[in-house]
Amino acid sequence: MGASYYQFCPVAKAMELLDERWTMLVVRELIAGSRHFNDLRRGLPRMSPTLLSKRLQQLVNAGIVERRPEGAEVWYELAPAGQELAPIVTAIGNWGVRWIGELGDRDLDPKLLLWDMRRNVDHAALPPGRTVVAFRFPSAAPQVRHWWLVLTAAEADVCDTDPGHEVTVRVTADLRGLIDVWLGNRRWSDALRRGDVEIDGPASLRRALPGWFKEMAYASVPRPA
Structure with a gap:
């Protein structure tokens, strides 16, 4: 103490x-x-x-x-x-x-972002079998630029090295932009429209991906006017 x-x-x-x-x-x-x-x-x-x-x-x-x-x-x-x-x-x-005001650059941690997304996966919304989502953050340091979420109906895991499975969907994102989406400061649709987040894969999976994640705990908190 x-x-x-x-x-x-x-x-x-x-x-x-x-x-x-x-x-x-x-x-x-x-x-x-x-x-x-x-x-x-x-x-x-x-x-x-x-x-x-x-x-x-x-x-x-x-x-x-x-x-x-x-x-x-x-x-x-x-x-x-x-x-x-x-x-x-x-x-x-x-x-x-x-x-609290805008986040500093050092607050933008992809490891914490992917871990938080991992524990908010809506397993019931996933496609059958194994789903692998590859993330790339071009502006992040090389050692934390690439991540993978390996998802099934029962489990979710975060990998910082290629797990060797076929990738289902690829996400390329500005790290600040995706964190803003995760925190509820922006909508997925807005980030996609502005190009801060890009999703590559079959059209049906691109549309479905935001729904694979439950809303982060603080995303619905009303912001001050």
Whole structure:
């Protein structure tokens, strides 16, 4: 736990734990459904494994997270105290959508974008069999320019190297443009019309692709006038 504010106010006491760097984002990932260490890392790609381990242990010690060894694996789940943070995290996200200004270039992370899209796949809307969506972000750094989503009726995975399967649809996108679509700042149709997003493949699949993903959690938050 961080340094004390030495105030009896419950807000101050809560923030002694929760305002340490990355702590609330670890909670965010657990709320979103991540249960394993590696899944948490994929949702927090710029957090070091050492710091993630430290924050998880702090949350376990505080009674916010439960650590459950199962065979060779370890699961992390929110305890009741952690579950009560869910509406708080949602409220912070809603406020951020409404009042935080334009994203900086360093905020545009394709790894986080594809991981978030992966956990919002509408599996019932996918074509039969295996669907592979290849993404290319021409303006991104070479090492994070190419991504693949491998989707089936039961599973979804993100690959940063070619998985070797036949590609169903290819998406070429300006990274900022696709993130704007994902956040709900723009419509798919607008980004496609302006050329910020291009979809290559059979016409029926090009039209269907936006419907393969459920709306991101904050996409429907009303923006200020």
